[in-house]
Amino acid sequence: MSNRDLILNRIRHACTVEYVELSSVPFFHQKNLDILDKFKKVFTEMGGEWLDKDLKNPLKAVNDKLASAKNICSVVSEVKGNYEITSQSSPNSLHDIDFAVVRASFGVAETGSICLTEKDLVVNTLGYLPQHLIVLLDPKEIVENLHDAYARPEWKIYHYAALHSGPSATADIEGVLIRGAQGVRSLSLLLF
Amino acid sequence: MSVNMNLNDDALQHETEPKGAIINGNKPIDQLEAANRFILAQAHEKMHDNRLWDLRKKRDAQMHLIPEWEELRQLASDIKEHTLEHLAYYLEIFEKNAKANGIHVYWAIDAEECNAIAIKIMKDHKTRTLVKSKSMLGEECGLRHAVEKEGIIVIETDLGERIQQLDNEDPSHVVVPAVHKSRTDVSRVFTKTLNAQAGNNDIHYLAETQRETNRPYILKAEAGMTGGNFLVAETGAVVVCTNEGNADLSANTPKLHIVTVGIEKVIPKLEHLAVFIRLLSRSALGSPITQYTSYFRGPRQQGGEMHVILVDNTRSTRLADKQFKAGLKCIRCGACMNTCPVFRRSGGLSYGSTYAGPIGLILSPGYNKHKFRNLPFASTLNGSCANVCPVKINIHEQIFTWRVVLAEKGELSFTKRVMMQAAGKILAHPSLYRAAISNADRALKYLPHFLVYNNLNTWGRQRDLPFTPKETFHSWYERNYMKKGKVHE
Numbered sequence: 050m051s052n053r054d055l056i057l058n059r060i061r062h063a064c065t066v067e068y069v070e071l072s073s074v075p076f077f078h079q080k081n082l083d084i085l086d087k088f089k090k091v092f093t094e095m096g097g098e099w100l101d102k103d104l105k106n107p108l109k110a111v112n113d114k115l116a117s118a119k120n121i122c123s124v125v126s127e128v129k130g131n132y133e134i135t136s137q138s139s140p141n142s143l144h145d146i147d148f149a150v151v152r153a154s155f156g157v158a159e160t161g162s163i164c165l166t167e168k169d170l171v172v173n174t175l176g177y178l179p180q181h182l183i184v185l186l187d188p189k190e191i192v193e194n195l196h197d198a199y200a201r202p203e204w205k206i207y208h209y210a211a212l213h214s215g216p217s218a219t220a221d222i223e224g225v226l227i228r229g230a231q232g233v234r235s236l237s238l239l240l241f
Numbered sequence: 242m243s244v245n246m247n248l249n250d251d252a253l254q255h256e257t258e259p260k261g262a263i264i265n266g267n268k269p270i271d272q273l274e275a276a277n278r279f280i281l282a283q284a285h286e287k288m289h290d291n292r293l294w295d296l297r298k299k300r301d302a303q304m305h306l307i308p309e310w311e312e313l314r315q316l317a318s319d320i321k322e323h324t325l326e327h328l329a330y331y332l333e334i335f336e337k338n339a340k341a342n343g344i345h346v347y348w349a350i351d352a353e354e355c356n357a358i359a360i361k362i363m364k365d366h367k368t369r370t371l372v373k374s375k376s377m378l379g380e381e382c383g384l385r386h387a388v389e390k391e392g393i394i395v396i397e398t399d400l401g402e403r404i405q406q407l408d409n410e411d412p413s414h415v416v417v418p419a420v421h422k423s424r425t426d427v428s429r430v431f432t433k434t435l436n437a438q439a440g441n442n443d444i445h446y447l448a449e450t451q452r453e454t455n456r457p458y459i460l461k462a463e464a465g466m467t468g469g470n471f472l473v474a475e476t477g478a479v480v481v482c483t484n485e486g487n488a489d490l491s492a493n494t495p496k497l498h499i500v501t502v503g504i505e506k507v508i509p510k511l512e513h514l515a516v517f518i519r520l521l522s523r524s525a526l527g528s529p530i531t532q533y534t535s536y537f538r539g540p541r542q543q544g545g546e547m548h549v550i551l552v553d554n555t556r557s558t559r560l561a562d563k564q565f566k567a568g569l570k571c572i573r574c575g576a577c578m579n580t581c582p583v584f585r586r587s588g589g590l591s592y593g594s595t596y597a598g599p600i601g602l603i604l605s606p607g608y609n610k611h612k613f614r615n616l617p618f619a620s621t622l623n624g625s626c627a628n629v630c631p632v633k634i635n636i637h638e639q640i641f642t643w644r645v646v647l648a649e650k651g652e653l654s655f656t657k658r659v660m661m662q663a664a665g666k667i668l669a670h671p672s673l674y675r676a677a678i679s680n681a682d683r684a685l686k687y688l689p690h691f692l693v694y695n696n697l698n699t700w701g702r703q704r705d706l707p708f709t710p711k712e713t714f715h716s717w718y719e720r721n722y723m724k725k726g727k728v729h730e
Binding site for chain 1: 288292295308309312316319320323325326327328329330332342343347348349350398399400401404417418419420422423424427444445447448452455456459460461476478484485486487489490493494495504509511512513515516518519526528529530531532533534535537538539540541542543551553557558560561
């Protein structure tokens, strides 16, 4: 007998309860919640940097951040970079990027998260190897909570997707919070 | 910082780090002995206690922000129970969907097999360096040591886990592995192993040192390894929750991604994942979510490979044991440790076991009844662990049940046996009990300190015994009521 069958048989032997369908999980939506306000609040609490939209020049805050950066990899059409990648780029070659600019698929107000799929990132390591990450997000794509988030189609379409909630962080030494652990040192967001 | 805190911090930075339980083959771990040494290191003990209690308070603050918190706990408990009742069914669905996405799926009966499968995959891919993110299952299987024995370099990429690896010490907590160390302790380790500046215990500097020294390994490694917090049967996906970004780096940079995960981690659907993600980090660290909640449903487009090893290692045996089955619901958040007065004041390494604290008391004897026979006694049975558990495991009840089971299996230590036998005789006979109580009170008043607080009396070792009343309740009742006929007053 294979390991697989041995383990499954042992489990079947231990399980004797008849199958009853689980009832579906409620969405727990709150009444009168300002989703955008909540998103901004939690995103900032998680260590994200909120970029304000300039009325005349909406991308000004992004361009200001990039003004003195050396290697800029932008995979969004709205922002011009100087570091080209394709889906065939080697994942570890992205280590010398200072700023990456990407567009998130959606945001989650409850946790201040943004969802980056393999399509958004082009190469998955673009979300982690650059020193800083700038994210554009369509405000219409912000859902209320994680129940809404996991009801989205992305999880069934892509092989890789991650919720980013602020930049990488650690509090492993004496509980002191440090933003910029192994991944990006900062995560900035512009609603655009 | 107040003057007092400065003094405390000064003491902490100058105090020698207490080490964990003495491990001697299959000999029973003496948790109490290690805990006593931990308590003697007063500044470390205080820091540890404060840090974990702070996490507990943050958890409470998060809980109060969610009106449906208790409903979520009940849902999480129900989903886990349901999945465990139909575990074979959901594992088969997971396997089918994962394979359809191009993931290789393996089944391992025990730790040895898990390690052998992982090593074979790595050798087939000519792996010289493995970058690994934190995994309790990996710890449980001794995976890192097994892989290193094969001449493969293993780099732990989580900061806390890396500190522990470089110090040749096990992680002391499931979520914060180096929580028992001061920044000076870390600085000493990094000076010795990472060529860090001696005497520089600045926390930013230490974290930066690890980031900079780890990165070259991440960039050149042939293989990456992660654990799995959840397996979603419906989509065949592995979900990993981390804060440092190290799991995503480990899994996405090398060509090869290996996942080692316990079979109990499967959940039916994405809608259930939402319930657990809402609870996990709030319970663990008191943050709304981990910085990264990563979802791997298949290998990367650019020539990536993904291998998932499903590990049993006593889980199917536990599943058949009605008394202890609920332990399989655990999502490894560590909330029970953060709230436990024994854990906070004795340190995770005192348990000498992969799983420490309350959850460790009920999981560890399942792996080895003899070696971990003392652990279920490292509890006051206050039940706080069960109150904070996000999946409602009856931890304190199981701790008590383990005591009964261990007594029945002849796995009580000598002193516990002697004391229990004496107590058993006295408690079984009311007249003997009354005489003993009244004598004991009298005796306690006059016995010299050394007789009460001796080595056989394990109660006296940890506690001050109470002041003794002038007379027992029974004799007071008899004098005031029974003799005067006031019983019905």
